[in-house]
Amino acid sequence: MTSFNVSPIVPLEADLRAMLGRCGAANLSNVLLKRGFRNTFLLGLKSVSGTTDPMVGPAFTMRWIPAREDVDSMDLYSRNDSLHRRAIEECPPDSVLIMSTGNDSRASCMGDMMALRLKMRGVAGVVTDGGFRDAPGIRSSGLPCFELESSGPATPIWLHPVEFNTPIGCAGVPIYPGDIIVGDGEGVVAIPRGVVREVAEEAVRVAEYEVFVAMHLRRGRSIYGLFPATYESRFEYQKWLNDGRPGASG
Helix, strand or coil: CCCCCCCCCCCCCHHHHHHHCCCCHHHHHHHHHHCCCCCCECCCCEECCCCCCCEEEEEEEEEEEECCCCCCCHHHHCCCCCHHHHHHHHCCCCCEEEEECCCCCCCECCCHHHHHHHHHHCCCEEEECCECCCHHHHHHHCCCEEECCCCCCCHHHCEEEEEECCCEEECCEEECCCCEEEEECCEEEEECHHHHHHHHHHHHHHHHHHHHHHHHHHCCCCCCCCCCCCHHHHHHHHHHHHCCCCCCCC
C-alpha cells in the first residue's frame, strides 16, 4: 500500500459556499472562461443521487489505476489500510471526494454503504469519471453524487487506488486538492482556489441579472437590447435593484 502525508484541506468560507450555491455550474464555467480558464467543466458527468440541491466544497482527490491480479483482490480491498477505505474515513466534512479513474467505468468505485458513511460524516458529495453501483441506495442516502455511468462490477476487478489528496485529472479537467467543486443539475465545474471569491462574486451578479432578464422575457420582451446586457439594460437593471426588485419571483 502507498504511504504518504496528507495536507489539510482548507474549509470554504460560509459566504462563498452560499454564493456558489446560487450561481449554476455553467454560469461559473463562463465566468472562469473570461479569466482564461478554458477547461473547468467536467463534461459527460451526471447526477446519480437525484438531489436538486447544489453540491459545493473543496476537492479531496483520489486517483485510481487499472487493477492487477497479483495486487488486487477482495481480501486486500477489505483491509483497513486500503486507500479506498481510508479516503472514505479521511475525506474532510464539507469537502467533495473527487475520484479519477481515467474515464474507466468497468468497475464501480463506490457503492451505497460508502455513500451513506460519507453522508453521515458530513461530506458534501462525490464525483467520479467512472461509475458507482447501488444507485437506489445512493439516492436514498441523500449524498450528491456525479458519475460517468453506472457500474456494477466489484472495484478490485478493474481498479486499484494509488493515492489521495494529490493533483489528478478527472473527466479531462485538472483538479488540485482544495480546488472548489460545484455540482448541480447542469453538471460539475472545478474552480481554482485562488480565484474563487472573484469568480463567485461575478457569477452571482450574472445570475441576478438573469433573474431580471427572465422576468422581462416572460412578459414578452425581445431579447435584443436585453441579453447579453447593454449599457442601457444595465442602467435599467440597476434601477430595478434600487427599487427592490419589483416583479421578481422568489
